[in-house]
Amino acid sequence: MNSETYQRRYTVPSLKNAMATVAGRIVGVHEACAAVPKIGSRDFDQLVDSIKEHGLLRPIEIDSDRRLIDGRSRLQACVVAKVPIGEKDIVVTEADPVAIARSNNSRRHLTKDQKAMEAERLLRHEEALAAQRKAEGGKKGRQSKQRSPGTDSVPSEAVPKKRQPRAKDKVAAATGVSREKLTVAAKVRKADPKIAEMVEQGDLTLEDAAKKTGVVPKKRIKPSIVKPVTQDARNKPAKSKLTATPFPWQDEFTEITDTPDGLRTLRCPHATFYIHKTEAITGVVMPDADGWWWYAGTEEDQGNVSLREQAEKCLLECLSANANGKR
Secondary structure, three states: OOOOOOOOOOOOOOHHHHHHOOOOOOOEEOHHHHOOOOOOHHHHHHHHHHHHHHOOOOOEEEOOOOEEEEOHHHHHHHHHHOOOOOHHHEEEOOOOHHHHHHHHHHHOOOOHHHHHHHHHHHHHHHHHHHHHHHHHHHHHHHHHHOOOOOOOOOOHHHOOOOOOOOHHHHHHHHHOOOHHHHHHHHHHHHHOHHHHHHHHOOOOOHHHHHHHHOOOOOOOOOOOOOOOOOHHHHHOOOOOOOOOOOOOEEOOOOEEEEOOOOEEEEEEOOEEEEEEOOOOOEEEEEEOOOOEEEEOOOOOOEEEEOOHHHHHHHHHHHHHHHHOOOO
16 A cells, blocks of 8 residues: 555554563564564554454464564554453464464565565574574684694584575575565665665555665666677687676576687576586686685696685686686
8 A cells, every 4th residue: 555545543653662561471572473574554553443343352472482473463453442451362372483474474465575575574584693603603613723732533613514505595595585676675674764664564665665765776787699609719719818798697596607708607696607618618616614616627727715706716817828728
């Protein structure tokens, strides 16, 4: 519902103030519940009217830690309607909070922009967990260094673990919201939380919110047509280094880049692959324990650097040298 065509009749109290009215029976909000978008202005007004007339028909659910699982809007509507919440109106449930959140989402006709804001909430939660894991890993690493010298065995904490997917990739894959839209949603919330809340409630589109906050989405580069390499061109030595040119195709997770030299680059979230269309030239860049490892086919043509861009640059320089016959 557009804010110009519907004016809310009731002001939604903050969840903190609403929880304060139940005398400590609710002390927090489960992250799954917090990730569910708030209902729209019209729906909230109708909920207040219903509670005024019929009372609270469905109890508010919490977990054993007294965290809110379901009933956020009902709790806030009771405060507005000035309907007291009795002992039996708050119940402890052992149901899966994530399952309840999914059920709530399925009952609501969420727009794509609302789903994007919901995914952005999940992204912040995943990023917080990732930061916590990183801090715990750093602490274990420091503890392992303090072990007495001369020990032949390697502590289990020091063994490099498989790199976890990045939070944005994980949330994008789980929710179906593109990385690009997640980025815009995060920037809008950071720029103006109130405008982000309007998108959550369906009162504003994400595009309009981006304009209001000055957030400019990253523009996609138009596809370019790469001409096939002729036989004459194959016989001519390369005159310049192999460098990336505007890519002819991409989606949210993959970029395919062609160069006039015949090199094709496929860049994924966690690896970059290089292959020549006609020559035996291949390479790969992949995450390593402490950085990025690049490999161009031999023991001499490989290395490890801290940044992915550095690894790609080193590999391209190596491939260029091989193509020019300098190695």
